[in-house]
Amino acid sequence: MNKVRVAIVGASGYSGEELVRLLLDHPQADLTTVTSRQYAGRTVAQVFPRFAHRPRARALVFREPDVAQMAAEAEVIFLALPHGVAAEFARPLLAANRVVIDLSADFRLRDPAVYEEFYGHTHPAPELLGQAVYGLPELHREAIRRARLIASPGCYPTSILLPLVPLLRAGLIEPDGIVVNSLSGVSGAGRKAESEYLFCECAESLRAYGVPKHRHLSEIEQELSLAAGQRVRIQFTPHLVPVRRGILTTIVARPRNGLGTAAGLFVLTGRIQQCYQAWYGSEPFVRVLDDKTLPDTKNVVGTNVCEIGWRLDTRTGHLVVISAEDNLLKGASGQAVQSMNLVCGFPETTGLG
Amino acid sequence: MNKVRVAIVGASGYSGEELVRLLLDHPQADLTTVTSRQYAGRTVAQVFPRFAHRPRARALVFREPDVAQMAAEAEVIFLALPHGVAAEFARPLLAANRVVIDLSADFRLRDPAVYEEFYGHTHPAPELLGQAVYGLPELHREAIRRARLIASPGCYPTSILLPLVPLLRAGLIEPDGIVVNSLSGVSGAGRKAESEYLFCECAESLRAYGVPKHRHLSEIEQELSLAAGQRVRIQFTPHLVPVRRGILTTIVARPRNGLGTAAGLFVLTGRIQQCYQAWYGSEPFVRVLDDKTLPDTKNVVGTNVCEIGWRLDTRTGHLVVISAEDNLLKGASGQAVQSMNLVCGFPETTGLG
Amino acid sequence: MNKVRVAIVGASGYSGEELVRLLLDHPQADLTTVTSRQYAGRTVAQVFPRFAHRPRARALVFREPDVAQMAAEAEVIFLALPHGVAAEFARPLLAANRVVIDLSADFRLRDPAVYEEFYGHTHPAPELLGQAVYGLPELHREAIRRARLIASPGCYPTSILLPLVPLLRAGLIEPDGIVVNSLSGVSGAGRKAESEYLFCECAESLRAYGVPKHRHLSEIEQELSLAAGQRVRIQFTPHLVPVRRGILTTIVARPRNGLGTAAGLFVLTGRIQQCYQAWYGSEPFVRVLDDKTLPDTKNVVGTNVCEIGWRLDTRTGHLVVISAEDNLLKGASGQAVQSMNLVCGFPETTGLG
């Protein structure tokens, strides 16, 4: 089988670096082009020394981004750019019949008004929103296979949607009053040289941020509302904690019919198990834990897996669901490659360990 | 003024170590006795090398615990022992007319049945519960001044009660449906040589634990119920994160009368400000932050201060309150010394920076 | 090509865990057997949750070690056992014509008297020492190809021998007066539940240990002496620093003929470059850096690569050489798999990224 030729635009951040790694090692992909204004002219090995033992990394040179060249050299183009910038590359690449997998927020929202509300500027390419597919394979697999423009979700949304969507679709939890707390590793802030992300400001520091209205809420609530069939608003508090990679998300929700009696508890437990089993029992990258273990980011970092654990609290009648993922893999680049595998017809786990 | 002679029973853990430090440096206290079965015969300087430049640490020798000797050598005795063990020291020391400040859970609950439910054995000294005072000075200052038996609260309870009690007392929030997430540094697990607390198991790891029924819930809900004037149950999820010290607690609660209109929001904001100002405006160890900053454990570690920040979320109508403290100081030993200052008639901040 | 069937004895520590990972993913190996007294009866997925998304990890069950069974089920057996224990497995497995790759120190020393001096007990199988090959492929590749008993070197020796042996063989440095400082991540201490390796004792801690006579000196000096053609003794100080994985080694040595003049410096620089180029220019797992960069463990952790950087100090006339490796991969399990590839006739980089 011929390999697919791929390009990465804006491969200088942490997600871009992981994407380079995955695509260098991908048995069905040929990474022909990487661009970065900052690194143009340097080899991948020089910019990311940890890849320097791969011959391809020593040969591949960062370029200035050039749409015509990319369209000539790649069938699939990954955009690892800030929001607002991705659209200007997506438009001509789509016009040239290329597949675009965008890791920014530009094509994740269906409603350009919501985009404007959360991102503070008008949407740069509203005419493309109709063809964009939200790139969470466990939720939209078939649409991804047929898509030309894939809006790969962010790290918080993935960690929240994977545990919640099945429960909302099955009507097992109330769609209102959901409380979500997430802990994120510092790589989630990107490779920006800002003093708040210095080692001495992060090690031995625990802090919430972005309270109360984080930008990713827009896509989270869009997808939750679709799943619930009604408008959903959640209470979401992200925290910065001193790990390099990983997100742990803890969700509190109310079961739809309460726990009531011991019999009710028994029934509900069974339904949640069945629900997750039906959704994720055959998924290669979602691992629903048994009742003896809880998710731990150290068990998913470096993999494309999202762990999900849950408990019914008989004291309070609440359901507690916890998920863990690698923010740079299942929360970014691994997921994007998973979508590429789908769109290219490769086995979904190819090149993802 | 004469110094008060003090003793520490069981000074080998992290809280005990901090207590030793605080009392060695306390200008009104004379640390006459430290006991530890494990370290008997060794000097404080040998056991805790970081104190070795203090002459007193080189002279003071750990002993086997001996109640008669302690009663002879100290007016105030701190118990830094596991729950279930503290009571056997408290009884004779109280009989000998000594002041006992207990850092374990043994005297924090008013109802021995609740103790048995949460700790799994009958209460070892139920006859003493009536005279025990819950040692959170910001809530029970006058009772602490008159107490002989002070049950100094744990780290999670302090981080949850300080932000919530004023709001419940003032009727500003609904007492039901409160969701609490806490992040704890690893010293909260003590100095136990268990593999789950090894460096390689904790660094780069984020995990919840004790879901859904943590032992400290018993004292937290006891005090919240007192404040609310009705039974309160909270949804509490503790997490272990890779810092040495510090607890960050994030609380979601519903304002009692909702936010309703912009005018309602304005009124509620003012009431919460006034409430916290009235409770904590003059407190030396509680710092209510303005609307530009959020708590960060690195700003309280090493101090006896609890930081509190809050936001009204106009999207959801929820109140989000966040607190930060040093689990070994305001969450343990600093708080115990604060109580000692009260019971001895010293200025409350003496020896606490 | 038929896969080789492999077994791991004692796969419960950090090196064993990495070995399991490498062999589960190895395209030419079939991991048929893993043993562990502690974990017998549990699946690999249960013991190491991070592998649980691999179907083979959910199927493979830890067993009690049984030599006859291993000999029946595997052609190559890895021993990841404490020193002194490995020999009792090696003897019958070799008798059964199996290939044994031992990660302990049992077969690294040629002289059983040196073993006794450094390890404190008589050698358990001195009759096997004659056939053991020191498993550092960059130094003993051809012997490894033909070996039945491979003594895979430890993490410190690898980080010291790779930079020093070429220089000694070429006569470019004086064999005496070499000073070596190494920094090791905490996984080097293994998964022992000892208080000195607790998170709170390691984070924010820097310390030397094992001064002045670390056990690994015996194999280091054996190999350096072979390279130099004379007895070599080095000054070696290992340090424990708060990273999970990685070793950084800094070596100071005197060039054999001094730097003398600027011309001498120029000549010496060229000779060192040529020496390393000749030795490592084609090596897939040794990366000699240019004069603008220095080794950093974060660029090798997760890989089987050893980075080497060097500088001539014109002020002092000394040569400073620095190496970085992942202590669990090039310093343990990756290297063992590299030897397996050689002994099995696979391309040397197979399964090693």
Added chain:
Amino acid sequence: MNKVRVAIVGASGYSGEELVRLLLDHPQADLTTVTSRQYAGRTVAQVFPRFAHRPRARALVFREPDVAQMAAEAEVIFLALPHGVAAEFARPLLAANRVVIDLSADFRLRDPAVYEEFYGHTHPAPELLGQAVYGLPELHREAIRRARLIASPGCYPTSILLPLVPLLRAGLIEPDGIVVNSLSGVSGAGRKAESEYLFCECAESLRAYGVPKHRHLSEIEQELSLAAGQRVRIQFTPHLVPVRRGILTTIVARPRNGLGTAAGLFVLTGRIQQCYQAWYGSEPFVRVLDDKTLPDTKNVVGTNVCEIGWRLDTRTGHLVVISAEDNLLKGASGQAVQSMNLVCGFPETTGLG
């Protein structure tokens, strides 16, 4: 006794922050002035939230630096400025008869030509070098008492000079061939927002830097040469390791008369013990460890203490000496306050725990 009025110029970095903390708490000092171009107009509590519970921190406002004002408001002025800038403040303040304690490198070197060699520009005030005293109290206590201009040493020099100077003065070690490796916490790099000091670039990273000619070598070798009575050059390799604070230095030196026989070893051991005892037996801030323990930065961080441990290696005949200190306290601000205590006639340990 009247308090001394003190000012800090350039109090925005990590050392400055620690200096603010020490002087706010100092019982004999009245911190009247803090300057920072970046923070002018903001209170100390706003800039450093961890001090916000101190009333003085809420009242004291950062100002633009103004020499006349400082001279009017303070008897002792601390300069926490980059090298090259300190001199322009020192000159007028000395002219105004103030005591200047400079934490930069500007006045540490006696020879302006060495300054120019290592710092790359001509010395900004060579006429002041004659009156500057190198502010290491354990070495130059009497001169510091009488000084008006104190050049407080940096973190690496302190960690190297305290262990080495007594041995060189006593003629116990050879002055040539000394090899020094230091490990530094990231705060040593200051609060610069540079990508190489981001959390994700430092956590799980070990690296050497500044090889082979670190700027601090100039003052280190100046003081070592003075102690030895001859020109001393050392081989010094600094490393960056993921702790916030702390320096660990490992030194290898050759005893002057070798170890020769067991008797020689016995004699040498006694002489080193006596040497350190004579120098440091009464020093409040130097702790020479016994032969069972080795220095650990976690035992000195937060204190003004330098720990020293040593071993004679009977295999190699070398002496290994290890020191640990807090780079921001004994390596910077604590030491500066120690000098202030001397110059003001306060007990030397005042305000230093």
